[in-house]
Amino acid sequence: MDAFYASVEQRDHPELRDQPVIVGADPRKGAGRGVVAACSYEARKFGIHSALPISRAWKLCPHGCYVRPRLSRYQEVSRTIMDILRHYTDLVEPLSIDEAFLDVTGSITLKGSAEKIARDIKSEVRGVTGLTASVGVAPNKFLAKIASDLEKPDGFVVVPDDNVEGFLERLPISRLWGVGPKTEARLRRLGVGTIRELAAIPRERLIQTLGSTGEHLWHLSRGEDDRPVVADWDPKSISCETTFDEDTDDRDRLLTTIHNLSEEVARRLRRQGFRASRITLKLRYASFTTHTRQSSVPSPVETGQDIARVVLPLFEEFSLEEKIRLIGVGTGKLSRDGDEPEQLGLFSDSRRRDEKLEHTLDKIREKYGRTSLQKGSELS
DNA sequence: TCTGGGGTCCTAGGACCC
DNA sequence: TCTGGGGTCCTAGGACCC
Numbered sequence: 001m002d003a004f005y006a007s008v009e010q011r012d013h014p015e016l017r018d019q020p021v022i023v024g025a026d027p028r029k030g031a032g033r034g035v036v037a038a039c040s041y042e043a044r045k046f047g048i049h050s051a052l053p054i055s056r057a058w059k060l061c062p063h064g065c066y067v068r069p070r071l072s073r074y075q076e077v078s079r080t081i082m083d084i085l086r087h088y089t090d091l092v093e094p095l096s097i098d099e100a101f102l103d104v105t106g107s108i109t110l111k112g113s114a115e116k117i118a119r120d121i122k123s124e125v126r127g128v129t130g131l132t133a134s135v136g137v138a139p140n141k142f143l144a145k146i147a148s149d150l151e152k153p154d155g156f157v158v159v160p161d162d163n164v165e166g167f168l169e170r171l172p173i174s175r176l177w178g179v180g181p182k183t184e185a186r187l188r189r190l191g192v193g194t195i196r197e198l199a200a201i202p203r204e205r206l207i208q209t210l211g212s213t214g215e216h217l218w219h220l221s222r223g224e225d226d227r228p229v230v231a232d233w234d235p236k237s238i239s240c241e242t243t244f245d246e247d248t249d250d251r252d253r254l255l256t257t258i259h260n261l262s263e264e265v266a267r268r269l270r271r272q273g274f275r276a277s278r279i280t281l282k283l284r285y286a287s288f289t290t291h292t293r294q295s296s297v298p299s300p301v302e303t304g305q306d307i308a309r310v311v312l313p314l315f316e317e318f319s320l321e322e323k324i325r326l327i328g329v330g331t332g333k334l335s336r337d338g339d340e341p342e343q344l345g346l347f348s349d350s351r352r353r354d355e356k357l358e359h360t361l362d363k364i365r366e367k368y369g370r371t372s373l374q375k376g377s378e379l380s
Numbered sequence: 381t382c383t384g385g386g387g388t389c390c391t392a393g394g395a396c397c398c
Numbered sequence: 399t400c401t402g403g404g405g406t407c408c409t410a411g412g413a414c415c416c
Contacts (some may be wrong), residue, residue, distance in 0.1 A: 033382090034383085035383070051384085056381045096415080097387095099416075120411080177414090211390075213389095236389095241386085278408095292410060294409065296408070296409090300398055319391095323383085
């Protein structure tokens with residue numbers, strides 16, 4: 001989707017149309033923290049782009065329309081779009097809230113050529129949601145992804161099977177998916193600036209300097225990518241983090257935040273039917289240096305209490321000499337409920353009771369709102 | 381200019397095992 | 399007194415993506 005969050009806002013609020021719309025953190029007249037999540041094409045004319053610090057955006061465009069993100073709204077629109085995509089094939093792999101890969105190999109007899117399907121999808125998405133999408137049609141995921149970015153907004157790019165090389169040749173290496181600033185700099189030191197130049201480098205040389213990334217890039221530079229489109233896969237981690245309005249060394253505030261994040265992460269785990277065996281604490285100091293500490297637990301957990309019990313000792317390992325900018329709580333090594341036998345511990349009876357309680361609380365909150373019932377530990 | 385929040389994958393060292 | 403080779407798992411950090 002093109003400028004997804006900003007386009008949804010312009011659609012929902014007609015007075016924002018044709019205006020420079022910036023979705024992201026509160027700019028607070030230039031003193032705001034955070035970044036631009038998305039912006040309209042009108043805003044891009046001022047040099048604004050996503051991930052730009054919101055304070056910088058304010059300097060570039062003080063008269064812009066600044067809007068807080070409404071994530072649940074975007075998720076709603078996203079579901080509508082993904083449902084449309086699934087009319088054309090069941091092999092739909094969402095890549096993010098506003099992008100997906102489709103393998104239409106099996107749909108061609110029924111729905112027409114890939115190119116026709118792509119056009120139909122574009123117009124159906126536009127008809128149903130009023131939003132424009134950019135589409136890339138190609139023999140594999142990597143080429144399709146590049147193609148979809150090439151003519152944004154409202155783009156439509158087909159990569160012919162027999163001219164993949166011609167398509168790639170002139171593109172800069174930064175277009176390659178997985179090549180960021182660091183890898184680009186390293187490649188430039190090898191004298192590589194375009195995909196054509198990348199393809200000319202001996203494979204061994206690439207592997208030598210970039211390891212498995214090098215091997216991967218070597219194939220991509222030839223247009224080779226055999227990764228399948230996978231319709232539904234489980235998340236590998238679920239996490240929750242927050243940046244304070246002002247850096248803090250207030251222990252009580254930090255501990256309350258840890259409890260809140262633990263509860264929120266646990267709710268998300270339960271909603272998706274997971275338990276976690278690995279718990280991670282993330283701290284970012286005022287100087288922006290970031291540290292993580294993780295700990296594996298023998299029997300997977302799903303309540304905020306259990307998560308906080310693991311996180312708190314990790315927190316004690318850190319110094320508070322410098323103020324804290326961000327705290328995060330993460331979970332990993334996820335298993336499905338009932339996937340593996342529970343390791344029965346000494347406290348399993350009381351733990352099972354706690355888990356039952358949490359599931360009941362989930363239902364109440366679902367019905368009466370998130371803040372209808374809260375724990376003392378979640379209150380500041 | 382001061383840098384969100386949610387993810388994925390890779391690397392490298394160390395513990396541990398046979 | 400010095401110390402192989404192969405493997406797995408754990409942890410911390412970093413690059414990258416939207």
